[in-house]
Amino acid sequence: MAQHKSIAERLWAIAIWALVIFFVVNVIATIAAVAVNSLGTRWFGAWLPAGFTMRWYISAWDEFQLYDVLIVTFQVVGAVVLFSGLLGAPAAYALARRNFPAKQFVIVLFLLPMMIPPITFGIPLATVLYQAHLGGSLSGVILANLVPTVPFVVLVMIPFIEQIDPRIEAAARVFGAGTGRLFLHVLVPLLTPGILAALLLVLVRTIAMFELTFFTAGPDSQTLVVALYYAVYAAGVRANQSIDAMAVVYMVTSLVWLLIALKFVDPTQIVTRVKREAH
Amino acid sequence: MTDRAIPPPYPPPHAGEGRVGARPPLRVRLALRDLDAVTLLALPAILFVAALFVYPFLYGFVLSFKPKAGDWLANYRKFFSDPFLYDTIGATLWLAVPATLINVLLSIPVAMRVRRLQRRRFLTTILVVPITLGTVLIAEGLLNYLGPQGWFNRSLALLGFGPVPLVHNYTGVMLSLIMSGFPFTFLLTLSYITGIDPSLEQAASTLGAKARARFWHIILPLLAQGLAINLCLSFVQTFSVFPSAVLLGSPAGATRVISIAAYQAAYEQYDYSMASTVAMIMGFVQLAVVTLILSARALVYRGAVGGGKG
Numbered sequence: 001m002a003q004h005k006s007i008a009e010r011l012w013a014i015a016i017w018a019l020v021i022f023f024v025v026n027v028i029a030t031i032a033a034v035a036v037n038s039l040g041t042r043w044f045g046a047w048l049p050a051g052f053t054m055r056w057y058i059s060a061w062d063e064f065q066l067y068d069v070l071i072v073t074f075q076v077v078g079a080v081v082l083f084s085g086l087l088g089a090p091a092a093y094a095l096a097r098r099n100f101p102a103k104q105f106v107i108v109l110f111l112l113p114m115m116i117p118p119i120t121f122g123i124p125l126a127t128v129l130y131q132a133h134l135g136g137s138l139s140g141v142i143l144a145n146l147v148p149t150v151p152f153v154v155l156v157m158i159p160f161i162e163q164i165d166p167r168i169e170a171a172a173r174v175f176g177a178g179t180g181r182l183f184l185h186v187l188v189p190l191l192t193p194g195i196l197a198a199l200l201l202v203l204v205r206t207i208a209m210f211e212l213t214f215f216t217a218g219p220d221s222q223t224l225v226v227a228l229y230y231a232v233y234a235a236g237v238r239a240n241q242s243i244d245a246m247a248v249v250y251m252v253t254s255l256v257w258l259l260i261a262l263k264f265v266d267p268t269q270i271v272t273r274v275k276r277e278a279h
Numbered sequence: 280m281t282d283r284a285i286p287p288p289y290p291p292p293h294a295g296e297g298r299v300g301a302r303p304p305l306r307v308r309l310a311l312r313d314l315d316a317v318t319l320l321a322l323p324a325i326l327f328v329a330a331l332f333v334y335p336f337l338y339g340f341v342l343s344f345k346p347k348a349g350d351w352l353a354n355y356r357k358f359f360s361d362p363f364l365y366d367t368i369g370a371t372l373w374l375a376v377p378a379t380l381i382n383v384l385l386s387i388p389v390a391m392r393v394r395r396l397q398r399r400r401f402l403t404t405i406l407v408v409p410i411t412l413g414t415v416l417i418a419e420g421l422l423n424y425l426g427p428q429g430w431f432n433r434s435l436a437l438l439g440f441g442p443v444p445l446v447h448n449y450t451g452v453m454l455s456l457i458m459s460g461f462p463f464t465f466l467l468t469l470s471y472i473t474g475i476d477p478s479l480e481q482a483a484s485t486l487g488a489k490a491r492a493r494f495w496h497i498i499l500p501l502l503a504q505g506l507a508i509n510l511c512l513s514f515v516q517t518f519s520v521f522p523s524a525v526l527l528g529s530p531a532g533a534t535r536v537i538s539i540a541a542y543q544a545a546y547e548q549y550d551y552s553m554a555s556t557v558a559m560i561m562g563f564v565q566l567a568v569v570t571l572i573l574s575a576r577a578l579v580y581r582g583a584v585g586g587g588k589g
Contacts, residue, residue, distance in 0.1 A: 009490065016392045019385070020402070027409055027458060029430055030420035037423055045428060091324035093317070100313040106325060113332045115512065117519035119538045120565065121332060123558045124339025127551045128331075147331050150324050208413035210522055215545075229415045232422070232526050247419050251412060258411045267403035268466050 031251070038244035060245035063238055064227055072138065073207065073223040073253070079142045080149055080206045081199050087146075088153025089195060093187075095154065096161035110151035118148065118211040126215040136218030144212040149202045156201065160194025193264060200261035207254045224250045339555035346552050354556035364557070367537040368564060374449070374524075374536065375517040378456040382517075383510050385461065386468040387502070391494070394473050403469075406462035417459050418526040422446055425454065451527035452534045456517050464513050471505030472498065507576035511569045518565055537561050 005013075038056055040049025060066060091110075095103065113121070125144055126135055134140035164187075172186045210225045217226055228250050231243045309315065346353040358364045393399050409417055425431050425445035432442045445451055475498060483493050521538040528534025537557060545554030 012388075013392065016388050020389055020393070023461065024402070024405055026424075026431075027405065030417065030424045030458065031408070031412070033423035033430060034416070034420045043428075047430070047433060087324045087327055090320035091322075094319070094321035098313040098315070098318045100318050106321065109325065109328055109333070113328060115515065116562070116565075117515050119519035119521050119541070120515075120558055120562045121336060121339075123541055123545050123551075123554050124335040124342070125331065126545070127342065127555065128335040128338050130551075143331060146327070150327055154324060204411055208411060210413055210415050211519075225413060225415050228419070229522055229526070232415070232419050235422075243419070244423070247416055250416060254411055254413075255408070258407065262404060262407075267400065267407040268470050 034244045034247045034251070037241055038248045040241060043241075056239065056241040056245040057249075059239070060242045060249070063242055064231060064246050066227075066246060066249060068220075069222060069224055069227045070249075070253075072221055075138060076141050076145060076213070076221075076223050077203055077206045080145045081203050083142070083146055084149040084153045084202050085195060085199050087150045088198070089157055089191070091150075092154045092157035093161055096158045097166065107155075110154050113148045113151050114155070118209070121147070122211050122215045125212070129216055135216055136221065138221045140216045141213050141221045141223070144216040145206050145209055147212065148209075149206060152202060152205070153198045156198040157191075157194050160191060160197075164190050197261070197265045200257065200264060204254065204257050204261055207250075207257065224253060340559055342552050343556040343559050346556075347550055354553050355560075357553070358556060358560060364540055367535055367540045368560070370534065371518055371520070371536040371538075372564075374452055374456065374520060374534065375514055378453060378460060378517045379510060379514045381457060382460045382464040382513055383468070383506065386465040386509070387506075389465055390469040390472045391498070393469060403466060406465060409459050410462050414455065414459050414520075415522045415526070417455050418523040421451060421455050421458070421523075421527055425451060446527055447529055449528065449533045452520065452524050455523040455527050456520060459523075460513060460517060463516070464509055467509045467512070468502075468505065471502055471509070474505075475501050503576055503579060507572055510572050514568055514572070515565045518568070519561065537564075 036049065037043060039052045039054070041051040041053050043049035095106065122144070125147065129135040129140045129144060134143060168190070169182060169186060172182050177185065207223070208225060209223075210229060213223050213226050214229065217223070222230070224246075228243075228246055231238060231246060235243060306315075343354055344351045346357075349356075393402060396402070423429055427442050427444070431445065435441075435443060445454065479497055479501075480493050483497050488496070519538055520536055521542070524530060524534045524536045524539060528536075530539055538561065541554050541557035541561065544550050544557055
């Protein structure tokens with residue numbers, strides 16, 4: 001398709017690339033604005049702060065009880081990753097290997113919590129959790145966060161399992177492997193990349209999951225993103241730089257895991273696994 | 280189905296289960312329909328989703344018909360008679376529809392360009408960052424960046440434009456919806472476009488079709504299904520905007536979206552019945568628009584879908 005292009009086509013191409021560059025520059029500048037502000041002493045009416053300091057991080061650490069918030073965040077994220085793996089991976093195996101009646105219905109059941117936005121089902125879910133006296137506690141936050149992540153693990157892992165030849169399992173059976181050994185010595189090693197990819201994506205999504213945590217968290221069960229929301233909401237109570245220092249702590253927590261996740265998955269997978277099943 | 284013929288659909292007799300042979304006909308009958316021990320592995324996840332997703336939804340639906348005072352429809356009547364409440368639907372649509380259209384329509388030409396890029400991983404990685412960071416952080420970043428003293432307005436001043444109010448209003452929320460929504464729609468469109476078999480376009484090119492004709496007659500019809508799904512996903516996400524409408528918008532004014540009304544009913548008035556009503560109405564509107572998009576797609580283009588995707 002190497003024809004010479006008309007001027008209109010060239011202009012169109014330049015316009016598209018200019019748009020892309022403009023967008024990327026704005027994204028980078030938005031994130032950089034937070035980082036620079038968190039390091040600045042005083043920033044008013046200039047391109048950059050008057051000087052740089054680390055003291056906002058120390059004050060944010062105390063003011064927002066970041067130590068406690070980080071502990072809660074890691075507890076929630078760890079439990080969500082563990083339980084969504086334990087519930088999701090076996091279900092994915094069953095759905096990949098068996099064609100039982102109502103399988104389509106089950107797939108739709110798993111698709112819905114991922115397609116319906118958390119705001120829509122979050123309020124009824126929080127109501128039920130509060131009725132069960134789980135609202136406002138760590139276990140309530142974990143349960144609420146599991147609602148979209150369990151289906152996510154199932155749907156991400158189905159293609160990974162489907163690509164493993166069932167004859168490998170049959171061969172292991174022929175050589176006398178029981179279910180336990182089959183699982184430990186055949187399935188787990190073959191599925192490790194799939195499990196790792198699914199769970200890392202769950203981890204990244206759970207750190208950023210605002211709505212469900214916001215609706216179910218009590219004062220002692222706030223994760224970092226909810227604490228950040230409250231801080232920004234009450235802007236003016238604390239120094240702006242202090243809020244941004246917390247925002248940077250949140251960004252680092254989230255992006256470190258994203259970088260690790262990107263070693264195992266393609267960036268497009270973060271959005272496209274949903275679509276594959278949506279047909 | 281063919282490679283599934285080799286492993287026996289039911290475990291061998293020595294698999295350690297005492298009841299083997301108790302009622303072999305039923306067991307075999309179930310196994311032949313692919314209902315065996317392996318199928319049961321799906322049960323915990325199904326029960327979990329049923330208990331914490333389906334049940335709360337039904338519970339909320341029933342609860343919305345049990346108002347604190349009045350007959351069973353009192354909540355819905357209150358919602359649709361109080362402009363403070365029913366105006367939120369319009370305010371939300373006024374944000375969600377333009378944001379969805381901008382994001383999805385822009386994603387098509389950009390994805391058409393980017394698909395030819397050999398090293399697009401850098402771009403896709405940068406675009407995943409705003410998705411990963413989420414709306415709360417984007418809102419905080421935009422408050423700095425778009426504020427009256429922020430870099431954006433300073434750059435405009437260099438070009439000779441006065442400071443433009445971009446935060447705490449409709450524009451701020453719209454820009455945040457584009458910043459966190461466009462990467463999502465773009466990556467989705469990109470994966471649909473790269474899934475179209477390139478030989479189809481090469482064939483058309485050989486037959487003399489120009490780029491514009493190739494797009495309208497080959498790419499777009501094959502993309503219709505993907506675009507419809509993209510529009511649906513993007514709409515339901517923007518329709519449920521919450522943190523940025525509060526932090527970047529004017530939550531008492533132009534960007535008082537429906538999720539704010541639901542939140543206030545639940546956590547400020549502690550009226551869970553009314554909150555469920557608002558949540559249900561939110562769900563109904565989303566369902567209505569999704570149905571509309573999908574039926575419009577069926578009207579526009581009928582035929583084979585998927586374009587050579589597996």
